[in-house]
Amino acid sequence: MKLHQSILEYRKGRYGWWALLLILGAIVLFGSHNDFQPPNGGTWQGYILGSIGLALIVWLTTLGIVKRRYGKSNVQAWTSAHVYLGASLLIVVSLHSALQIGLNVHSLAYVLMCVVIFSGFVGLYFYRRYPHLMARNRRNLSQRQLFSELNDLNQKGRALAKRCHPNLASAVDTAIDRTAIGGGLLDQLLGRDGSTVVLIEKDKKGGVQRRPVSNRDQQTIIGYVAKCIPRARKQGEAANIQSLLEVVCRRQTVTRQLRQDIKFNACLKVWLWVHVPFTIALLAALTIHILSVFYYW
Amino acid sequence: MTLHVHIAIIGSGPAGLSAAARAAQRDRARMEAGEISEPTHILLESFSQPAKTIQRYQKGKFVMAEPGFLHLRSDCEFGAGSREAILEQWQEDIARNGIKVRYQAEVQAITGERGNFSLALANGDVVTAEVVILAIGLEGNPRKLNIAGEGDSALADRVQYTLDDPEEFNGERIVVVGAGDSALENALALSKKNHVTVINRRAEFSRAKEANLNAILQAINDRRTTLDCLYETNPAALEADDDGINFAVETPTGRKVLSCDRIIARLGGFPPRKFIESIGIEFSSEAIDAAPILNGQYESSVPGIYVVGSLAGYPLIKQAMNQGYDVVEYIHGNDIKPADHELLEFQFGLLPYRRPPDELLHLFQQRIPMFSQLNVLVFRQLVIESSIWVALEGPSFENTKKQAAELAEAAAQRQPSPKTGKLIRAGESIFQRGDYTNTFFMIVDGEVILERHEQSAKPVRLERGQFFGEDSLVSGRPREYTAVAGSDCVLVETPRRTMIKLLNSNDQVRRGIDWIFTVRALQKHFAPELSPGELREIAQTTQLNTYQAGEPLFRQDQEGDCLHVIRRGAVTLQRSSEEGDLVVAQLQADELVGEMALMGEPVRRHTAKASVLTETIVLHRDSFMKLVNLDSSSISQLQARASKHARTYTTMQAQADKGSLIGFMMGEGMGEATNAMVIDESLCIGCDHCEKACADTHDGISRLNRSEGPSFAQMHLAISCRHCEHPHCMKDCPPDAIHRAESGEVFIDDSCIGCGNCVTHCPYDAIQLAHTPQPRQSLFSWLLKGAPDKLSIGREDADQGASGAGKKAVKCDACMNFANGPACVNACPTGAAARLAPEHLVKLVAKQ
Ligand SMILES: Cc1cc2nc3c(=O)[nH]c(=O)nc-3n(C[C@H](O)[C@H](O)[C@H](O)COP(=O)(O)OP(=O)(O)OC[C@H]3O[C@@H](n4cnc5c(N)ncnc54)[C@H](O)[C@@H]3O)c2cc1C
Ligand code: HEM
Ligand code: SF4
Ligand code: SF4
Numbered sequence A: 001m002k003l004h005q006s007i008l009e010y011r012k013g014r015y016g017w018w019a020l021l022l023i024l025g026a027i028v029l030f031g032s033h034n035d036f037q038p039p040n041g042g043t044w045q046g047y048i049l050g051s052i053g054l055a056l057i058v059w060l061t062t063l064g065i066v067k068r069r070y071g072k073s074n075v076q077a078w079t080s081a082h083v084y085l086g087a088s089l090l091i092v093v094s095l096h097s098a099l100q101i102g103l104n105v106h107s108l109a110y111v112l113m114c115v116v117i118f119s120g121f122v123g124l125y126f127y128r129r130y131p132h133l134m135a136r137n138r139r140n141l142s143q144r145q146l147f148s149e150l151n152d153l154n155q156k157g158r159a160l161a162k163r164c165h166p167n168l169a170s171a172v173d174t175a176i177d178r179t180a181i182g183g184g185l186l187d188q189l190l191g192r193d194g195s196t197v198v199l200i201e202k203d204k205k206g207g208v209q210r211r212p213v214s215n216r217d218q219q220t221i222i223g224y225v226a227k228c229i230p231r232a233r234k235q236g237e238a239a240n241i242q243s244l245l246e247v248v249c250r251r252q253t254v255t256r257q258l259r260q261d262i263k264f265n266a267c268l269k270v271w272l273w274v275h276v277p278f279t280i281a282l283l284a285a286l287t288i289h290i291l292s293v294f295y296y297w
Numbered sequence B: 001m002t003l004h005v006h007i008a009i010i011g012s013g014p015a016g017l018s019a020a021a022r023a024a025q026r027d028r029a030r031m032e033a034g035e036i037s038e039p040t041h042i043l044l045e046s047f048s049q050p051a052k053t054i055q056r057y058q059k060g061k062f063v064m065a066e067p068g069f070l071h072l073r074s075d076c077e078f079g080a081g082s083r084e085a086i087l088e089q090w091q092e093d094i095a096r097n098g099i100k101v102r103y104q105a106e107v108q109a110i111t112g113e114r115g116n117f118s119l120a121l122a123n124g125d126v127v128t129a130e131v132v133i134l135a136i137g138l139e140g141n142p143r144k145l146n147i148a149g150e151g152d153s154a155l156a157d158r159v160q161y162t163l164d165d166p167e168e169f170n171g172e173r174i175v176v177v178g179a180g181d182s183a184l185e186n187a188l189a190l191s192k193k194n195h196v197t198v199i200n201r202r203a204e205f206s207r208a209k210e211a212n213l214n215a216i217l218q219a220i221n222d223r224r225t226t227l228d229c230l231y232e233t234n235p236a237a238l239e240a241d242d243d244g245i246n247f248a249v250e251t252p253t254g255r256k257v258l259s260c261d262r263i264i265a266r267l268g269g270f271p272p273r274k275f276i277e278s279i280g281i282e283f284s285s286e287a288i289d290a291a292p293i294l295n296g297q298y299e300s301s302v303p304g305i306y307v308v309g310s311l312a313g314y315p316l317i318k319q320a321m322n323q324g325y326d327v328v329e330y331i332h333g334n335d336i337k338p339a340d341h342e343l344l345e346f347q348f349g350l351l352p353y354r355r356p357p358d359e360l361l362h363l364f365q366q367r368i369p370m371f372s373q374l375n376v377l378v379f380r381q382l383v384i385e386s387s388i389w390v391a392l393e394g395p396s397f398e399n400t401k402k403q404a405a406e407l408a409e410a411a412a413q414r415q416p417s418p419k420t421g422k423l424i425r426a427g428e429s430i431f432q433r434g435d436y437t438n439t440f441f442m443i444v445d446g447e448v449i450l451e452r453h454e455q456s457a458k459p460v461r462l463e464r465g466q467f468f469g470e471d472s473l474v475s476g477r478p479r480e481y482t483a484v485a486g487s488d489c490v491l492v493e494t495p496r497r498t499m500i501k502l503l504n505s506n507d508q509v510r511r512g513i514d515w516i517f518t519v520r521a522l523q524k525h526f527a528p529e530l531s532p533g534e535l536r537e538i539a540q541t542t543q544l545n546t547y548q549a550g551e552p553l554f555r556q557d558q559e560g561d562c563l564h565v566i567r568r569g570a571v572t573l574q575r576s577s578e579e580g581d582l583v584v585a586q587l588q589a590d591e592l593v594g595e596m597a598l599m600g601e602p603v604r605r606h607t608a609k610a611s612v613l614t615e616t617i618v619l620h621r622d623s624f625m626k627l628v629n630l631d632s633s634s635i636s637q638l639q640a641r642a643s644k645h646a647r648t649y650t651t652m653q654a655q656a657d658k659g660s661l662i663g664f665m666m667g668e669g670m671g672e673a674t675n676a677m678v679i680d681e682s683l684c685i686g687c688d689h690c691e692k693a694c695a696d697t698h699d700g701i702s703r704l705n706r707s708e709g710p711s712f713a714q715m716h717l718a719i720s721c722r723h724c725e726h727p728h729c730m731k732d733c734p735p736d737a738i739h740r741a742e743s744g745e746v747f748i749d750d751s752c753i754g755c756g757n758c759v760t761h762c763p764y765d766a767i768q769l770a771h772t773p774q775p776r777q778s779l780f781s782w783l784l785k786g787a788p789d790k791l792s793i794g795r796e797d798a799d800q801g802a803s804g805a806g807k808k809a810v811k812c813d814a815c816m817n818f819a820n821g822p823a824c825v826n827a828c829p830t831g832a833a834a835r836l837a838p839e840h841l842v843k844l845v846a847k848q
Helices: A010-031 A044-061 A075-097 A105-138 A143-162 A166-177 A185-190 A216-228 A237-270 A272-295 B014-032 B083-097 B181-190 B210-221 B272-279 B317-331 B341-347 B357-367 B376-385 B394-413 B470-475 B496-505 B507-525 B532-541 B621-630 B635-653 B656-667 B689-697 B757-761 B779-785 B823-827 B838-847
Strands: A196-202 A208-214 B002-010 B041-044 B107-113 B116-121 B126-134 B173-177 B195-199 B227-230 B234-241 B244-251 B254-260 B262-265 B305-307 B387-392 B422-425 B429-431 B440-445 B448-451 B460-462 B482-485 B489-494 B543-547 B552-554 B562-568 B570-577 B580-588 B607-610 B614-620 B676-680 B715-717 B738-740 B746-748 B768-771 B807-810 B833-836
Touching (some): A010 A075, A044 A075, A044 A272, A075 A105, A075 B823, A105 A272, A143 A166, A143 A237, A166 A196, A166 A216, A166 A237, A185 A237, A196 A216, A208 A216, B002 B014, B002 B116, B014 B041, B014 B083, B041 B126, B173 B254, B181 B195, B181 B210, B181 B262, B210 B227, B341 B394, B357 B376, B357 B440, B376 B489, B394 B422, B470 B507, B470 B562, B496 B507, B507 B532, B507 B614, B532 B621, B562 B621, B580 B635, B580 B656, B580 B838, B656 B715, B656 B838, B689 B823, B746 B807
Parallel strands (some): B002 B041, B002 B126, B126 B305, B173 B195, B195 B227
Antiparallel strands (some): B107 B116, B234 B244, B429 B482, B440 B489, B448 B460, B448 B482, B543 B614, B562 B614, B570 B580, B676 B715, B738 B746
């Protein structure tokens, strides 16, 4: 039975050593270029490096398939190898190209590959860092439990508010109705908070004014409720508002936790939207690269 | 009004119905012969329709016809099918057989003796009978209101004592009487769509569970809900009214009349046991699941009263129906062979001696002293549920092998096919050390050698009449030795469930097994050189203690004069100081607790607490001293173990945070797990690949819920089967469909009848009921035959029951059929998911 190990620690980083060997091998091969032929993809060394690179890219792509052939292989081992060997690709292919970059399909393939690899690094960073932050943020609860707590708080808040001044009640109601969690992808990623609240206030002329204002991080409603405490007149009203304040403050914590959780979850997925499409583009560019090389041979 | 009959059958479940049908057929034959002019039997049923237990199954339930190897012998028909089809069939059977039945005839008392019993019915009628067949099942009868007007037929469908589906009612005024959990749960569920009034005899709800209590109080106090409560109120009278019911109640401020549409009285039930004891029938023990004492023809300790069906201890429909048939034949003096007679012939088919099964049964029972006093019926059922092993040498093995093949073929041709004996070669192993099996073996002939693997341990030779395998049965742990069959050896292997039932109902067997367990534990831990005979006296001075989860074995700073050997369960050691309580270790079955007190330091350093239901053998100082004086061979080992313990406990003590993680795990029941899904939250990216892999490899239904379940210190116990040492789920599975594989996985086989008992018993929510899907279509066949008509998985289909696919219990089987191990763990890209045993916990914690 195995205990938990991260992707990088997997079997004491066995695939890291493989990758290092591959890089060293590639450097030695590159160093064997003699003076007759400047290093480039067309030398015999270049061909070998290119073939290794091609094989690696095809193999790296198969992770997408292996991952979904459930029950057959150990995906963690594959991912660990993917990450280390994928990173070594950067060196192998750079040596293959001898960094002759231009405005052509060959360089396009190279750039696409770099995008895939760097997005991979970003993903790896997320994978290593966010789960820990997420767990800390959720504090032993699941997202579903957080939502259900929010639901309970909403009910409790509305019930308490009903017993207060109508203006306060309506403020709390609208604050709950207009609490925004999640939203579009960008909102999720940035953890943007578009919550608003409608406050009923007297304007200078003594008329009543309904004004939707921002309620970012529930600050406005908390301030509003807090301000009402010393103004309470009826008996027991202050205590009631005090309880209401506790509820809205607790709501602030829970909505913060949820927004954070959603943000982390979005980050953990969004990088793949770069990694995978660019992999496909890379494969296409690579095919053209190889065909054209053989065509002009 | 008095009616006199020959046979009165009480209860029209499968057992009673089948008995009545046989009695009716016998009556018909006699009437045709002109011996009698009218039927001499009566079937009395308390409900308004036959077979209340089956009526109460959920709508469309697919009823299974288990056990598969038993054939049906009854004048009524029964085969696997939907609840509705079966009930309809039985209605037809009642008419076809000419059964005389009386509904709404609850029998409340039985007095008299054979030839002259008098049965008092709830409505005041009396039935007298020469013999009585009791087939009232185990479900019991609800307690009634006992007020004027309750029996009024105009109110029959408006006053009810159960509630199957709260969704059925909408916009009614409903009064719920009662303050127990079922009353509160009904009231809460009904209040969503109806106006509900709860009537509570007392001033508060003291009998309810915490969660129900909170919910009901909240609902009562919440002015928006349509639920209110009358306290200190007693029902007084009922009256039908054009508009519904007028329900008079006595409140502290005087009589009040509630006008309502429906009354639901949830006042608890009368368990059948009280009723049966009131008749004078004796039970085999005090245990709740004990069955009445019966002779070989189902006659109870009151001559003339026969007991059949689930009440007699046979939990399935087919068994109940066969008994109903047989018992009437017995009563008529026809000593027929039970329907399972043939089964025994197959079971005994490989024995080196050929004799009729009944004789062999008798012989077997005489050979095993512990069972010699057992009731014949119970022993018979035990053998039917068991497997017979035969171990032979050289030529006789080869000869019998041919015979075994023929027998297996003959069995396979039968529909349903019976079990046959198992044949092995002498010298082969019966089970291996480390196997997770937990069956129990009795030696009827020959000998068996138990090989322990520690260097010091000598092999143990067991002979005819002795037994083995009790240790895994009791502890739920893997086998500790390899058992090797000697020549010409005959064994009875009894499944765990059968043994547990027997242990619970028979004190003699329980004592016998406890005694040998203790002797073998003492031998193993303290005195390997002594023989069981020499240990007998000391074993008698030990004590067996049982602790509920959380109960202490001993407390820190107290003086101790005994040690404990854990027999089952798990114990945590805790040290308290100013900083708080700290868990320093957790110990599993077969380990020693508190041995330090007998080896130097009498004051306990820790508090020892049971983390799950735990049993220990308590060994006092004097006995311990006597043991080590008689046999000093294990002293050095004991001392080495004690000092190692002291060292690890003290290191743990220095690391407070680690102790709290162990404490959490134990609190969540990990002490009884053997293989649990533990997710490292600091690695889990929430991709749910584990769930997808599980569903993909298990009929499209994930048996794992990754995001639910408790977490602590970034360790998450996902909801999934933990393959408990003593699986709670196995407790009342009617067809005994839940088993433990040799390698330890707990799994459910195809004989599951979908009753849902295991779902209720599993404390970890690991089981769900789901439709077992059709085999997945390949792309190729999809192209050829077109898309399947229905999505097969998890969809509620009204006609599914009829079409043959019922819901069955599904749960994690730890991918026991996959060479690569659990698919969930393999699919996890980040290494967050692992399946661990509690032994690995310490490692896990040390790593943190
Ligand atoms: C949810 C569930 C699912 C199950 N599924 C299956 C399955 O698929 N296949 C299978 O083989 N088994 C199944 N079983 C088990 C099966 O229901 C029982 O084994 C069977 O009903 C036992 O039959 P019985 O005749 O002994 O008792 P019961 O069927 O319980 O019948 C007892 C009858 O006696 C009546 N009665 C009780 N007291 C009195 C009294 N004082 N006076 C008059 N009448 C009285 C009751 O009203 C009832 O009709 C299931 C059980 C449950 C709970
Ligand atoms: C050209 C090089 C690469 C190619 C073609 C490639 C391709 C892929 C593909 C096809 C997937 C499967 C995505 C899916 O189906 O969900 C994947 C996943 C992944 N890649 Fe790469 N990749 C490359 C380089 C890298 C590098 C350099 C890293 C990190 C340093 C990396 C890290 C990952 C990770 C962490 C995953 C996710 C694994 C999972 O969640 O199952 N990749 N990659
Ligand atoms: S289903 Fe539940 S009770 Fe049964 S072994 Fe699994 S966790 Fe234990
Ligand atoms: S597969 Fe692993 S990372 Fe994905 S949800 Fe399951 S445990 Fe978490």
